[in-house]
Amino acid sequence: MDFATIMQYAGWPLIKIVILLIPVFTVVAYMVWFERRLLAFFQSRLGPNRVGPLGLIQPIADGLKLFLKEDLVPMNSRPFLFKIAPIFAFFPAFVGFAIVSWALPWVTPSGKVHPFVVADVDLGILFVLALSSLSIFGIILAGWSSGSKYPLFGSLRSASQMLAYEVPMTLSVVAVVLLAGSFRLSDIVAAQEKLGWYYLFPGILAFGVYLVSAVAESNRVPFDLPEGESEIIGFHTEYSGMRFAWYFVGEYANVTLISVLGTTMFLGGYDIPFVNDAALYAAHPELTSVLGVCAFAAKAALFAVFFIWIRATWPRYRYDQLLKIGWIVLLPIALANLVLVALLKLWLLR
Amino acid sequence: MNAAARFIKMVTFWELLKGMAITSRFVAKPKVTELYPDVRPVLPYRTKGRLHVEIETCISCRMCEKACPEGCIKVFQPSKEVFKTDKRPVEFYISQEHCLHCGMCVDACPTGSIHHSQEFEMAIYNPDDLLFDKETLPYDLDIKRFRWNFIENVPVKK
Numbered sequence: 468m469d470f471a472t473i474m475q476y477a478g479w480p481l482i483k484i485v486i487l488l489i490p491v492f493t494v495v496a497y498m499v500w501f502e503r504r505l506l507a508f509f510q511s512r513l514g515p516n517r518v519g520p521l522g523l524i525q526p527i528a529d530g531l532k533l534f535l536k537e538d539l540v541p542m543n544s545r546p547f548l549f550k551i552a553p554i555f556a557f558f559p560a561f562v563g564f565a566i567v568s569w570a571l572p573w574v575t576p577s578g579k580v581h582p583f584v585v586a587d588v589d590l591g592i593l594f595v596l597a598l599s600s601l602s603i604f605g606i607i608l609a610g611w612s613s614g615s616k617y618p619l620f621g622s623l624r625s626a627s628q629m630l631a632y633e634v635p636m637t638l639s640v641v642a643v644v645l646l647a648g649s650f651r652l653s654d655i656v657a658a659q660e661k662l663g664w665y666y667l668f669p670g671i672l673a674f675g676v677y678l679v680s681a682v683a684e685s686n687r688v689p690f691d692l693p694e695g696e697s698e699i700i701g702f703h704t705e706y707s708g709m710r711f712a713w714y715f716v717g718e719y720a721n722v723t724l725i726s727v728l729g730t731t732m733f734l735g736g737y738d739i740p741f742v743n744d745a746a747l748y749a750a751h752p753e754l755t756s757v758l759g760v761c762a763f764a765a766k767a768a769l770f771a772v773f774f775i776w777i778r779a780t781w782p783r784y785r786y787d788q789l790l791k792i793g794w795i796v797l798l799p800i801a802l803a804n805l806v807l808v809a810l811l812k813l814w815l816l817r
Numbered sequence: 818m819n820a821a822a823r824f825i826k827m828v829t830f831w832e833l834l835k836g837m838a839i840t841s842r843f844v845a846k847p848k849v850t851e852l853y854p855d856v857r858p859v860l861p862y863r864t865k866g867r868l869h870v871e872i873e874t875c876i877s878c879r880m881c882e883k884a885c886p887e888g889c890i891k892v893f894q895p896s897k898e899v900f901k902t903d904k905r906p907v908e909f910y911i912s913q914e915h916c917l918h919c920g921m922c923v924d925a926c927p928t929g930s931i932h933h934s935q936e937f938e939m940a941i942y943n944p945d946d947l948l949f950d951k952e953t954l955p956y957d958l959d960i961k962r963f964r965w966n967f968i969e970n971v972p973v974k975k
Contacts, residue, residue, distance in 0.1 A: 511849050
């Protein structure tokens with residue numbers, strides 16, 4: 468094997484992964500800071516503002532503190548499973564970023580095309596959905612291997628919640644796939660550009676279902692029963708230090724991923740609003756790519772702000788209400804929406 | 818009509834959105850958090866802070882010493898010869914280490930020489946530093962502040 472082959476199959480993807488992961492880690496870390504600040508503003512407080520200007524070094528301080536804490540393993544736990552369980556929660560959320568297409572591809576003067584994506588998988592969304600089901604393992608293994616009944620109950624609650632909301636979420640994604648005609652995220656954005664409407668409007672029901680099940684999938688208020696920070700005991704009760712931090716980071720990475728995917732599917736991804744992207748791309752390709760990433764980030768930030776906003780506002784659902792919403796309300800809506808979208812696609816958006 | 822309105826409210830999640838509108842109002846409102854070390858709070862008028870004594874108006878009657886439930890005040894009268902003309906105490910000790918900030922000495926004082934100040938930052942490393950004497954007790958009119966342990970250049974909350 469010559470150097471060029473190694474670079475093509477191992478080198479460039481690795482470099483791309485590093486280039487992607489650094490901003491993603493930063494965004495995930497600062498999302499915690501942003502959530503704490505904004506939540507505090509909703510509650511007439513100021514939030515963390517002591518470490519650095521505006522408290523901007525707070526995530527680093529938190530990370531350091533968690534890193535230096537003792538790593539406790541309970542005596543009657545299953546040490547091996549207990550130790551690997553956080554990886555299952557941590558890794559699917561980060562792998563999901565690989566298929567997200569961040570901007571229009573960059574064409575070099577020699578005619579080579581560099582897409583702004585680590586792996587442009589044909590079945591991109593399916594891949595993410597499969598991975599997000601994998602993160603249930605992280606939760607159920609944590610609960611089971613902790614050697615305590617309360618985390619076990621927490622993980623059981625969490626598993627049934629995630630199963631209940633996986634189905635409507637997948638169906639809402641299927642509606643988008645039906646409209647776009649492709650599982651690939653860049654194709655979905657291209658189809659939205661071609662249509663001239665974001666799928667928010669033809670798929671408004673799918674968007675609603677996606678939003679609700681996204682909140683439930685990422686275990687956030689008002690569906691935060693797996694953790695229940697204030698009163699219920701959750702699945703990661705026995706975890707401390709860095710292993711807990713992995714769950715924490717994984718959760719926020721999940722929120723970020725869900726925001727990013729929702730942006731791609733319903734808000735047009737890197738499409739710049741009110742601008743003819745194709746014409747701009749023909750004139751200034753680099754500018755379009757940069758502006759596209761900015762538009763993407765702004766749209767994804769809207770999701771994040773919405774998630775924080777509902778956390779500041781709504782109380783938690785009871786457990787039976789939670790499952791009822793998942794199976795009795797969202798699932799029929801998602802199915803009906805699927806039929807509606809199919810008819811829409813058949814008659815109007817051909 | 819009523820049923821239709823209820824249905825519309827149910828479908829549009831009216832109550833939930835109303836709640837979100839209410840919480841969104843708080844984002845721009847002034848915050849209640851005290852930024853204490855950076856910005857000094859304005860204390861109430863009757864704050865019972867550290868005691869301070871105007872030695873110039875004190876007549877060494879020792880009423881405060883007798884009124885103090887903790888016995889943390891010690892007044893030394895001048896000699897009888899001096900006392901006829903100058904009633905100021907020779908030495909005046911208050912141990913803030915034991916002081917309850919109860920204000921009984923303030924009530925007892927016939928001349929109003931001893932009173933509470935607004936000073937409350939008395940966290941120190943050596944407890945002996947909390948024994949105040951004639952030099953550190955009064956409010957210094959020349960420099961317009963207490964002579965003890967005053968943090969400078971801290972803005973006061975508006």
